[in-house]
Amino acid sequence: MKRGQIVPALLLMLLALLAVYIARNSYWIEVTEDTPPKGEALRNPFYVMQRFTENLGARTEWRRGLVALPPTDSVIVLSGWHWNLLPRRQEALKQWVQDGGRLIADGSLIAGDDDLKTWAGITRADIHPSNSSIENKTSTLRTLVGGKPCRKATVTMGHANDEAAPQTFMVCTLDTSNYFVTEQPPAWAVTDDWGTYAARVAIGRGSFTLISGAPFQFLAAFDGDHARLFVAAAQLRKGDRVYFISDNEFDSLLLLMWRYGAPVIVLALALVALALWRGSARFGPLAATPDTARRSLGEQIRGTGWFTVRHGGGSALRAATVRALFETARRRIVSFDTLPADARVNALAKASEIDVNTLAEAINFSGPRRPGDLRDTIALLETARRRILNRSGPPGRP
Numbered sequence: 001m002k003r004g005q006i007v008p009a010l011l012l013m014l015l016a017l018l019a020v021y022i023a024r025n026s027y028w029i030e031v032t033e034d035t036p037p038k039g040e041a042l043r044n045p046f047y048v049m050q051r052f053t054e055n056l057g058a059r060t061e062w063r064r065g066l067v068a069l070p071p072t073d074s075v076i077v078l079s080g081w082h083w084n085l086l087p088r089r090q091e092a093l094k095q096w097v098q099d100g101g102r103l104i105a106d107g108s109l110i111a112g113d114d115d116l117k118t119w120a121g122i123t124r125a126d127i128h129p130s131n132s133s134i135e136n137k138t139s140t141l142r143t144l145v146g147g148k149p150c151r152k153a154t155v156t157m158g159h160a161n162d163e164a165a166p167q168t169f170m171v172c173t174l175d176t177s178n179y180f181v182t183e184q185p186p187a188w189a190v191t192d193d194w195g196t197y198a199a200r201v202a203i204g205r206g207s208f209t210l211i212s213g214a215p216f217q218f219l220a221a222f223d224g225d226h227a228r229l230f231v232a233a234a235q236l237r238k239g240d241r242v243y244f245i246s247d248n249e250f251d252s253l254l255l256l257m258w259r260y261g262a263p264v265i266v267l268a269l270a271l272v273a274l275a276l277w278r279g280s281a282r283f284g285p286l287a288a289t290p291d292t293a294r295r296s297l298g299e300q301i302r303g304t305g306w307f308t309v310r311h312g313g314g315s316a317l318r319a320a321t322v323r324a325l326f327e328t329a330r331r332r333i334v335s336f337d338t339l340p341a342d343a344r345v346n347a348l349a350k351a352s353e354i355d356v357n358t359l360a361e362a363i364n365f366s367g368p369r370r371p372g373d374l375r376d377t378i379a380l381l382e383t384a385r386r387r388i389l390n391r392s393g394p395p396g397r398p
Helices: 003-024 047-055 087-098 113-119 131-136 218-222 226-234 253-279 297-310 315-332 341-352 356-363 373-390
Strands: 059-063 075-079 102-105 122-126 142-145 148-157 168-171 178-182 188-191 196-203 206-211 241-246
Touching: 047 059, 047 218, 047 226, 047 241, 087 102, 087 196, 087 206, 102 226, 113 122, 122 206, 168 226, 188 226, 196 226, 206 226, 218 226, 297 315, 315 341, 315 373, 341 356, 341 373, 356 373
Parallel strands: 059 241, 075 102, 075 241, 102 206
Antiparallel strands: 122 178, 142 148, 148 168, 148 188, 178 196, 188 196, 196 206
């Protein structure tokens, strides 16, 4: 082996020894971790039971409150329900059961004990067994299922001629400190040595079932035989419609307002937006400023004239008219600048064919005495200037 190959060979041997050591001193195991619920399973307490029921061929729906009663051939499961909150709703549920509906209520039913006793003949009672009595009830099985204490319960039917073996359930979340007492033998019941924890009574063409505890919510549906218990309690058949309803789970006030009054909300927002728009500050004038660059020459002359009349009584305007008259006379009358003042006036009167006294008064105008004096004076001077300007050239000039 060449000297340059020794180092790579040693590195390969070390890597092989390391791999053998890891392989002999390590092992692989699978660890299952429960992930917390998320999405619909986090919001809906009946999500698990709904998926289970749908897999059995039924249709399910979760409602936050009872807006309208479903058909009487369906099943209603009440949880966290306040029985006496709305008397009209209570009477509607009773009539729905009378017409053939199957109603199930769990142990979270609030109030209504007296009414349930009168209507369904079911009474809820408390039990507090002593230690000695617990030891005597040896037929009650207690075991741990998934780390939770569970007990074995037996299903009893109301008809005594049933020779089939009684059905049993392993229940884990029933309230073992409460049991039910019925005035008449129930059509279906779940009991153990302590008492009855679920009972169904026939009412009219329908039935009412009351269950202790809340075995059908969230992950409790996986405990024991709660899924089988639900099927038996609901008398579930393929094609049934099951409605899970709870008073504890309700929509927010804003969502309810939008659901039942969306047109009113939209109209109110539109009116508010219109009011804000009309009352808001504007960033410019209501109308565009006219373009001063397009002002006509006549408007400019009239404006300047009105300005000179208002300031100084029009003396500047009259003086300018006299200067314009004299400038024209210098070009049209020979030796006009060398003539005396009286001779100038006579020459101007002769050239313009205007009375000499009238023209002299206009040239020597001392101020208006009446509203129209200034206008007449300027008009006379301008007439004389135009007549002299329109004459032919002065004698001796081309």
